[in-house]
Amino acid sequence: MAKKVLTDKxxxxxxxxxxxxxxxxxxxxxxxxxxxxxxxxxxxxxxTLESLKKNSAVLGLEDVSDDELLRGMIKExxxxxxxxxxxxxxCVLMFRLSPHLMNRARMLFHHx
Numbered sequence: 001m002a003k004k005v006l007t008d009k010x011x012x013x014x015x016x017x018x019x020x021x022x023x024x025x026x027x028x029x030x031x032x033x034x035x036x037x038x039x040x041x042x043x044x045x046x047x048t049l050e051s052l053k054k055n056s057a058v059l060g061l062e063d064v065s066d067d068e069l070l071r072g073m074i075k076e077x078x079x080x081x082x083x084x085x086x087x088x089x090x091c092v093l094m095f096r097l098s099p100h101l102m103n104r105a106r107m108l109f110h111h112x
Contacts, residue, residue, distance in 0.1 A: 017098065029091070036090045047085040049074060 020028045038058050041051040052070050077085050077093030085093065 032091050032094055033087060035094070036085075036087045039090075040087075041084075044084070045086075046082075047074065047090060048083075 019031065023031060035058075036047065039047045039051060039055045041048045044051075049067070049070060052074065053067070056070065074083070074085055077089045077096075079089050079092070080086075
């Protein structure tokens with residue numbers, strides 16, 4: 001399992017490759033969508049800074065009180081510049097955070 005350090009305190013462990021292996025591509029995408037729904041603002045249908053703060057314990061980040069870190073997480077995935085993450089942006093961000101999945105996708109792309 002790959003580990004990616006997000007800050008001095010937070011370490012992201014890459015469980016995605018084993019999840020894809022176990023669930024298959026469709027099952028994995030369904031799980032990502034469930035994760036998105038856990039973090040999103042139900043009224044707005046997107047992940048906002050406020051909904052991320054409120055639901056950060058789901059990510060194992062209950063001790064993270066640094067708004068700048070959470071803003072950075074949203075900014076990293078915010079492709080359309082609206083200050084929040086829609087479901088597609090969230091899924092793309094999750095893939096980008098998984099070096100193994102990105103490398104595998106690159107390999108498949110280059111072999112076509």
